[in-house]
Amino acid sequence: MALTFDTLAEVALARDLLRRWWGLELGLAEANGDGADRTSNVTAQTIMKLSPDYAGSMREAAALASAAKTAIVHRDHAGLTIVACTVRGGDGKPTGLVYSSGGRYQVDAATLAHSITAITGITTEAAAMAAAVPALDDLAIARITDLVTAAARACERAQPAIIPPTTWTHPFTEIVGDAPAVREVVKLLTKVVKSEATVLIHGESGTGKELIARAIHYHGPRAKKPFVVQNCSAFNDNLLESALFGHQRGSFTGAVKDQKGLFETADGGTFFLDEIGDMSAALQVKLLRVLQEGTFMPVGGTKPVRVDVRIVAASHKDLQTMVQHKQFREDLFYRVNVLKITVPQLRERVSDIPRLVGHFLKKHTPNGTPPRLSAGALARLMAYPWPGNIRELENEIERMLVLAAGATELTASMVSTRVAGAAISAPRPLRDVVDVAEADAITAALGRQVGDRDAAAAELGVSPGYLEARRGALGLRSE
Numbered sequence: 001m002a003l004t005f006d007t008l009a010e011v012a013l014a015r016d017l018l019r020r021w022w023g024l025e026l027g028l029a030e031a032n033g034d035g036a037d038r039t040s041n042v043t044a045q046t047i048m049k050l051s052p053d054y055a056g057s058m059r060e061a062a063a064l065a066s067a068a069k070t071a072i073v074h075r076d077h078a079g080l081t082i083v084a085c086t087v088r089g090g091d092g093k094p095t096g097l098v099y100s101s102g103g104r105y106q107v108d109a110a111t112l113a114h115s116i117t118a119i120t121g122i123t124t125e126a127a128a129m130a131a132a133v134p135a136l137d138d139l140a141i142a143r144i145t146d147l148v149t150a151a152a153r154a155c156e157r158a159q160p161a162i163i164p165p166t167t168w169t170h171p172f173t174e175i176v177g178d179a180p181a182v183r184e185v186v187k188l189l190t191k192v193v194k195s196e197a198t199v200l201i202h203g204e205s206g207t208g209k210e211l212i213a214r215a216i217h218y219h220g221p222r223a224k225k226p227f228v229v230q231n232c233s234a235f236n237d238n239l240l241e242s243a244l245f246g247h248q249r250g251s252f253t254g255a256v257k258d259q260k261g262l263f264e265t266a267d268g269g270t271f272f273l274d275e276i277g278d279m280s281a282a283l284q285v286k287l288l289r290v291l292q293e294g295t296f297m298p299v300g301g302t303k304p305v306r307v308d309v310r311i312v313a314a315s316h317k318d319l320q321t322m323v324q325h326k327q328f329r330e331d332l333f334y335r336v337n338v339l340k341i342t343v344p345q346l347r348e349r350v351s352d353i354p355r356l357v358g359h360f361l362k363k364h365t366p367n368g369t370p371p372r373l374s375a376g377a378l379a380r381l382m383a384y385p386w387p388g389n390i391r392e393l394e395n396e397i398e399r400m401l402v403l404a405a406g407a408t409e410l411t412a413s414m415v416s417t418r419v420a421g422a423a424i425s426a427p428r429p430l431r432d433v434v435d436v437a438e439a440d441a442i443t444a445a446l447g448r449q450v451g452d453r454d455a456a457a458a459e460l461g462v463s464p465g466y467l468e469a470r471r472g473a474l475g476l477r478s479e
């Protein structure tokens with residue numbers, strides 16, 4: 001398993017707590033238990049070195065752990081405790097083992113001394129060695145199990161995410177996605193590109209309306225002719241009219257020469273009218289004429305101009321509702337709404353997020369290999385509701401790539417706080433946070449008072465009885 005503990009804050013925390021509270025070590029091994037090299041104390045190390053059976057015990061623990069969801073507790077051949085938890089990859093297969101070994105659980109020191117002698121042949125020091133092994137009670141075991149499980153889960157999140165391959169092929173390769181709603185869109189597109197009918201694309205901002213409009217043009221018979229885009233909400237009415245239809249010299253102040261409009265530029269090709277719902281009533285009339293007769297009048301012009309343009313319109317507003325509220329002409333609505341494509345929001349197609357992320361990683365790493373994404377980072381991206389849809393996701397990936405500055409892996413910590421906030425605010429036991437802080441305070445006070453319980457309790461402002469109870473509950477009591 002290509003992970004190091006030092007890069008993982010959550011694992012480092014678990015390791016520190018194990019050391020501080022019970023004098024135990026956290027280890028990392030192969031999924032089958034091989035390669036285990038960390039044990040908690042001299043006794044366990046001695047047994048491990050002198051006895052090949054230690055490897056057998058680790059393999060047994062690994063086999064037990066791979067069948068369990070959380071950490072398992074196993075007694076090794078010498079009587080020492082192994083707490084182990086399997087780390088799984090995105091496909092659910094074990095990729096490694098996190099363990100803590102070397103404590104003494106439900107075995108008394110004399111029995112342990114016997115087995116040390118039996119295994120290692122050491123007789124004189126066996127009793128002293130056994131006594132030096134930390135004894136663990138049920139509460140300690142429960143907490144160690146929690147910590148080892150938490151460490152294994154953190155390792156899982158740090159593994160590279162698996163991006164499922166698309167099994168579905170279609171000619172619109174620029175449109176990434178496999179979700180049912182996307183398949184619907186693509187199915188519709190294959191029909192739309194063959195026809196000349198006007199298309200209305202409806203979808204929230206950033207869902208890919210323009211991408212679809214381009215696909216309609218570039219996969220259809222007009223592909224070699226111009227594709228012209230105009231956003232109808234970007235201009236004031238006069239400017240928009242002159243941009244769309246052109247103007248004759250002198251028709252208004254500043255019109256110093258004849259100016260061709262975008263409808264003429266688009267002749268023979270496709271005109272993408274973005275945010276058509278923002279068009280004024282006056283311009284709606286002019287547009288209706290183009291759609292009905294194929295002609296329009298330039299600003300200040302006297303004779304109509306004829307064009308052959310396919311119209312693709314888009315709106316994030318619902319035009320039907322606008323018609324009901326008299327904000328959009330009904331006759332124009334029926335002309336525009338011949339073929340309607342509804343683009344799904346990203347949160348309706350969460351299953352496509354891994355694929356889209358993979359696509360954007362490649363798109364924004366033009367030279368060389370794109371970095372991998374960790375499972376934890378992907379989990380955060382998938383937990384966020386993406387109000388800005390695919391555009392927002394693409395921006396997030398670009399931002400992460402800048403932060404990564406050429407690193408081979410994008411980790412959860414590189415996800416912006418706005419996006420990660422959605423995942424971080426997911427339920428997290430407050431008890432853990434409070435316990436860690438409390439254990440710190442108690443350990444520090446006992447240290448300052450050199451183990452004098454009453455003095456430590458006075459310093460902490462609690463009764464000695466309460467301090468003892470908390471030490472017990474937090475697993476801070478030594479034998």
Ligand SMILES: Nc1ncnc2c1ncn2[C@@H]1O[C@H](COP(=O)(O)OP(=O)(O)OP(=O)(O)O)[C@@H](O)[C@H]1O
Nearest residue numbers: 174175176177204205206207208209210211390391
């Ligand atoms: N299915 C998809 N596969 C790959 N890239 C996509 C997909 N959908 C959208 N994108 C990308 O996301 C970005 C936003 O898409 P686009 O501009 O088409 O959305 P829009 O609906 O027109 O947004 P806006 O409402 O903000 O104008 C673009 O870079 C586009 O290439």
Ligand SMILES: [Mg+2]
Nearest residue numbers: 206209210274
């Ligand atoms: Mg757009």
